[in-house]
Structure formats: structure tokens, C-alpha cells
Amino acid sequence: xxxxxxxxxxxxxxxxxxxxxxxxxxxxxxxxxxxxxxxxxxxxxxxxxxxxxxxxxxxxxxxxxxxxxxxxxxxxxxxxxxxxxxxxxxxxxxxxxxxxxxxxxxxxxxxxxxxxxxxxxxxxxxxxxxxxxxxxxxxxxxxxxxxxxxxxxxxxxxxxxxxxxxxxxxxxxxxxxxxxxxxxxxxxxxxxxxxxxxxxxxxxxxxxxxxxxxxxxxxxxxxxxxxxxxxxxxxxxxxxxxxxxxxxxxxxxxxxxxxxxxxxxxxxxxxxxxxxxxxxxxxxxxxxxxxxxxxxxxxxxxxxxxxxxxxxxxxxxxxxxxxxxxxxxxxxxxxxxxxxxxxxxxxxxxxxxxxxxxxxxxxxxxxxxxxxxxxxxxxxxxxxxxxxxxxxxxxxxxxxxxxxxxxxxxxxxxxxxxxxxxxxxxxxxxxxxxxxxxxxxxxxxxxxxxxxxxxx
Amino acid sequence: xxxxxxxxxxxxxxxxxxxxxxxxxxxxxxxxxxxxxxxxxxxxxxxxxxxxxxxxxxxxxxxxxxxxxxxxxxxxxxxxxxxxxxxxxxxxxxxxxxxxxxxxxxxxxxxxxxxxxxxxxxxxxxxxxxxxxxxxxxxxxxxxxxxxxxxxxxxxxxxxxxxxxxxx
Numbered sequence: 001x002x003x004x005x006x007x008x009x010x011x012x013x014x015x016x017x018x019x020x021x022x023x024x025x026x027x028x029x030x031x032x033x034x035x036x037x038x039x040x041x042x043x044x045x046x047x048x049x050x051x052x053x054x055x056x057x058x059x060x061x062x063x064x065x066x067x068x069x070x071x072x073x074x075x076x077x078x079x080x081x082x083x084x085x086x087x088x089x090x091x092x093x094x095x096x097x098x099x100x101x102x103x104x105x106x107x108x109x110x111x112x113x114x115x116x117x118x119x120x121x122x123x124x125x126x127x128x129x130x131x132x133x134x135x136x137x138x139x140x141x142x143x144x145x146x147x148x149x150x151x152x153x154x155x156x157x158x159x160x161x162x163x164x165x166x167x168x169x170x171x172x173x174x175x176x177x178x179x180x181x182x183x184x185x186x187x188x189x190x191x192x193x194x195x196x197x198x199x200x201x202x203x204x205x206x207x208x209x210x211x212x213x214x215x216x217x218x219x220x221x222x223x224x225x226x227x228x229x230x231x232x233x234x235x236x237x238x239x240x241x242x243x244x245x246x247x248x249x250x251x252x253x254x255x256x257x258x259x260x261x262x263x264x265x266x267x268x269x270x271x272x273x274x275x276x277x278x279x280x281x282x283x284x285x286x287x288x289x290x291x292x293x294x295x296x297x298x299x300x301x302x303x304x305x306x307x308x309x310x311x312x313x314x315x316x317x318x319x320x321x322x323x324x325x326x327x328x329x330x331x332x333x334x335x336x337x338x339x340x341x342x343x344x345x346x347x348x349x350x351x352x353x354x355x356x357x358x359x360x361x362x363x364x365x366x367x368x369x370x371x372x373x374x375x376x377x378x379x380x381x382x383x384x385x386x387x388x389x390x391x392x393x394x395x396x397x398x399x400x401x402x403x404x405x406x407x408x409x410x411x412x413x414x415x416x417x418x419x420x421x422x423x424x425x426x427x428x429x430x431x432x433x434x435x436x437x438x439x440x441x442x443x444x445x446x447x448x449x450x451x452x453x454x455x456x
Numbered sequence: 457x458x459x460x461x462x463x464x465x466x467x468x469x470x471x472x473x474x475x476x477x478x479x480x481x482x483x484x485x486x487x488x489x490x491x492x493x494x495x496x497x498x499x500x501x502x503x504x505x506x507x508x509x510x511x512x513x514x515x516x517x518x519x520x521x522x523x524x525x526x527x528x529x530x531x532x533x534x535x536x537x538x539x540x541x542x543x544x545x546x547x548x549x550x551x552x553x554x555x556x557x558x559x560x561x562x563x564x565x566x567x568x569x570x571x572x573x574x575x576x577x578x579x580x581x582x583x584x585x586x587x588x589x590x591x592x593x594x595x596x597x598x599x600x601x602x603x604x605x606x607x608x609x610x611x612x613x614x615x616x617x618x619x620x621x622x623x624x
Contacts, residue, residue: 380619
């Protein structure tokens with residue numbers, strides 16, 4: 001019989017050391033439940049983008065820590081985030097993924113709500129106790145207490161108080177800037193559908209893989225080899241070319257990852273991996289006619305100096321702990337949904353750069369299909385890894401998991417963070433666990449010792 | 457098209473030939489004979505698994521798979537690689553192809569054949585079920601056909617899925 005785990009602050013504190021973590025943080029259902037209440041129910045969590053709700057009444061549904069929410073554009077253009085729950089009998093009110101409406105009506109007994117959640121009408125509104133008041137906020141679809149907006153990106157915090165949104169983003173807001181700045185017209189929109197993929201494994205494994213520069217050489221060797229052997233004179237409608245070049249790039253040797261690519265981390269568990277593409281047609285490549293057209297559109301709208309500044313930002317995946325990763329070079333964004341300790345669903349979105357040539361978005365789609373897609377030649381091997389880590393962790397062989405690569409050579413970053421000597425450092429995993437400790441032990445408002453040192 | 461007895465007879469004959477071809481294709485996939493399967497496709501083929509119901513095109517919306525010939529060759533070569541970890545161990549599959557009908561041709565060479573399929577995939581103590589609609593555009597090739605386009609609409613194309621590795 002398994003004994004119930006000790007989840008005291010002392011016990012949790014002993015689970016994460018600077019360069020190793022206890023196996024249970026990935027496998028223990030009780031720790032998972034604590035993560036849902038101490039991390040996901042307090043932290044700022046990404047839920048969507050304002051381009052999903054362009055006009056009043058537009059809404060989409062989302063989840064934080066399995067809790068259903070609805071995000072809606074109000075009558076005066078403001079963004080509301082509501083718990084998707086009827087104040088009467090608790091039914092989920094909004095069932096569609098997205099839509100446009102002038103009110104929300106519960107399908108159970110017809111309680112009807114305004115877009116900001118307050119009650120509009122209650123059928124058979126008679127005989128209630130004296131203290132029943134349709135104007136009382138408690139008879140509303142309850143509002144999420146804090147909404148954070150930055151350049152169209154919508155984050156929510158389910159906690160009444162805590163760290164400010166600005167502090168949460170910190171220097172990492174520059175990655176969000178990078179995504180938006182790349183649009184010649186200065187605006188981006190979510191477009192092209194969403195991939196939903198799932199694996200039998202813990203939610204933390206996902207972000208831990210997205211800045212992992214040491215895994216492609218092994219995990220993706222089948223797609224690397226297949227792409228390297230592919231003849232280029234075979235018919236392609238364009239999508240095949242982008243895809244194959246991308247897979248070849250994953251096969252860059254260790255010397256490349258160790259000499260030309262970096263990894264940076266910041267407070268609150270955030271990090272980004274430097275871009276690792278030197279292919280003449282993949283990114284920022286003047287040999288590509290589409291890119292030349294795009295570059296001209298940028299210069300026409302933003303001027304030469306600003307275009308130059310924007311193009312010199314070369315980042316690959318940027319991780320926003322605990323639940324989002326985005327990538328500006330091919331306009332991708334992934335949202336991690338923890339379902340159970342060993343079950344995760346990830347939604348993958350694409351962004352369209354307004355004012356960019358149409359072919360740019362086709363390249364975005366091609367990239368998504370072959371790298372991030374559910375039936376892709378790349379992500380499918382990552383999903384296998386997550387599943388295998390879960391299978392492996394069910395063994396009680398190893399008590400501790402190593403996160404120590406590069407530990408002795410990590411150093412401070414000029415913007416208050418910490419960077420690896422090069423991209424293969426696991427500094428970004430250590431950084432996420434620093435944040436994990438912060439949320440799990442101290443609450444989100446208390447910076448961990450190391451993060452304070454980094455800022456000092 | 458199918459108003460007269462003559463044309464009905466002709467199209468039924470065609471459908472039997474197309475059905476035999478689709479059954480052969482399904483068998484190659486079930487038996488993991490991917491090189492032979494690849495040889496069924498034309499040089500400018502498009503192999504497509506949309507991510508949305510009624511998806512209009514593969515260019516402005518993501519797809520579960522959208523392969524031109526170059527990418528399809530790469531996909532098949534990867535399937536043969538012993539280090540394709542998502543196929544270690546290998547899946548076993550069993551497919552049923554049925555309900556064939558001849559569809560209006562949008563003015564391209566060959567005939568468009570719509571069919572229904574059911575696919576069971578077994579791997580590592582887990583069995584997954586897929587079902588949906590195939591649309592093949594088949595062009596004459598010697599005494600048989602080649603696949604100029606293949607569209608696979610899964611009933612759960614927009615649902616959460618673990619990795620899709622074995623082709624549909």
C-alpha cells in the first residue's frame with residue numbers, strides 16, 4: 001500500500017535541489033493537485049490573444065488548471081474573463097469553442113447573463129429568500145479577478161492578489177514584442193486552426209523539452225536522416241521544401257549548438273533558446289524571394305533602422321512558465337493544459353503577420369505541420385519521449401532525476417537573468433524548478449533567493 | 457452521369473477496379489510495405505489529412521499531414537529508419553475500406569473515388585480506432601492506377617490526439 005505523501009513545506013523543499021529533482025514531482029497525483037492550486041490558480045497564465053475576440057460579443061472558451069473559462073469582448077471593447085459556470089446550478093454555460101453573442105444563457109433553466117457576467121434575467125424569479133438579489137455579484141458568472149493584457153496577449157490570474165502582471169513578464173516581454181514587431185503593419189492575428197495533441201505524461205516535461213538543445217540529435221535522428229537523404233529535385237509545392245530544410249537543421253552537430261546558440265533564463269521560470277537556423281532559406285534569409293518581399297514591406301512601414309533592430313533579435317522558443325511557449329521566427333504559440341499527473345494536452349496556434357506577403361503565412365503553416373503537428377515527422381518523436389519518461393518513471397529505480405548539465409558554467413545575464421555557457425545547458429530547467437519552489441513553498445509573490453541575487 | 461443502364465454498368469465495372477486498387481493500397485499499409493505504397497503515388501501527388509472538418513485547402517490552415525511528393529518520400533524514408541522511436545515497437549494496423557462512390561471530378565485528370573474507412577492501430581498494449589472518409593483521385597497508370605491526390609478526413613481530426621505516425 002502506498003502511504004500518503006508528506007507534502008509539508010519541508011518535504012516539498014527537499015524534492016528540488018539545484019541540480020536534481022525527486023522523481024515524485026512528475027508522478028505523484030497529490031503533488032499535481034498542489035501544483036494546480038499553488039501554481040496554476042495563482043500565477044499569471046496565458047489563455048489567448050485579442051485577435052480571437054475582435055468585436056463586442058466575440059468570445060472563446062479556455063481552461064486554466066482544468067477550470068472552464070470564457071473570455072469575451074465586452075460592449076465597450078474591454079476584455080472580460082469569466083468562470084464558465086452558471087450561478088444557479090453550476091452548469092457550464094458556454095459550450096462552443098468560440099462564437100459571437102450578445103448574452104450568455106444557461107441551457108439548464110435559462111439564467112441569462114450580460115457579457116460582463118452580471119445577471120440579466122432569471123425565469124420564474126419569485127419566491128426566493130429575501131437575500132436573493134440578481135444585482136449581487138454572487139449571482140453572476142464570476143469574473144476572473146485579474147486580466148493582464150500585453151500587446152494583444154491575454155494572461156489571467158485566478159488569484160485576487162499577487163505578483164503584478166508587469167513583474168511576472170519582466171524582461172521576457174521582449175519575446176512578445178519580437179512576435180508583434182515582425183508584422184509590417186504592427187499587428188498579428190491567430191489564424192490557421194489549432195493542433196491539439198496529447199501524451200501520457202506530466203505537464204512539466206513539455207516546457208522542459210522546448211528549450212532542450214541537446215535532444216534533437218538523438219530524439220529526431222530518424223527525421224534528420226530522412227531529410228538529409230531526400231533529393232531536392234523532386235516535386236514540391238513549396239511546403240515540402242520548408243519542411244525538409246527544417247528537419248535537416250535539427251541535425252546540426254554538437255559543435256554548432258555549443259558555439260553558436262545560447263540559452264537565457266529569467267525570473268518566474270521563463271527562458272528562451274537562441275535561434276539555431278543558418279539555412280539560407282529558412283529565416284531572415286535574403287536568398288528567399290518571399291523574405292526579400294517581406295523585408296521590403298518592413299522597411300517601407302518601419303524604416304531601415306527599426307527593421308534592422310527587429311531582424312537582429314534571433315530567438316527560438318520562448319517559454320513563459322508555467323503554460324506557454326511561443327516562437328517568433330515561424331509565428332507559433334503552444335499552450336500546455338495539465339489534465340492529470342500523467343496526462344497533458346497541448347494546443348498549438350499559428351499567427352499571421354499583418355502586412356507580410358501571403359507566402360509567409362504558408363511557410364508558417366508548413367512549419368507547423370512538419371515540426372509541431374500531431375502527424376508531423378518531428379513532434380511525434382517528442383511525444384514518444386514524454387510517454388517513455390512516464391513509463392520509465394513508474395519504476396522506482398532512480399529516486400533523483402538529473403538537471404545538472406552546465407550547472408557549473410552558468411552565469412549572470414545583463415538583464416537580470418541567468419544564461420547558460422551555451423545552448424546545451426539545462427539552466428532553463430533549473431530555472432523552472434526555482435520558480436516551482438517559489439510557487440509551491442512561498443507563494444508567487446516571494447522571489448526565490450537565487451532570483452533575488454540575479455536581480456541584485 | 458449514372459442515368460442510363462450502360463453508364464451504370466460501366467461505372468460499376470470501374471468501381472470494382474478502383475475497389476481492388478484501394479484494397480491493395482490498404483494491404484500495403486497494413487503490412488508495412490511503405491516503399492511499395494509510395495510507388496502508388498504520382499510525381500506531383502498531394503497526400504492530405506486535414507485538421508478541420510470541411511477544410512478548404514492545405515495552405516492557410518494547418519493539417520495533420522500535408523505532403524507533396526518530396527515530403528511524402530521523406531515520411532516514408534523515416535518510417536524505414538530503425539531509430540524512428542515513435543515506431544519502436546512498431547504499430548500493427550488493420551483497415552477496412554468500403555462504401556465506394558464515384559464523385560464529380562473537378563476537371564482534373566482521372567476519377568475521384570470517395571470511400572469510408574475504419575482503422576485499428578495497436579501499439580504497446582494500446583489499441584486506437586480511427587474512422588473517416590477517403591477521397592482518392594486516381595489516374596490510369598499501365599494496367600492499374602496511380603494516386604494523384606489522397607484526402608483523408610478523420611471524424612476526430614480536430615480532437616486531441618497522440619502522435620500520428622503510420623499513414624492513413
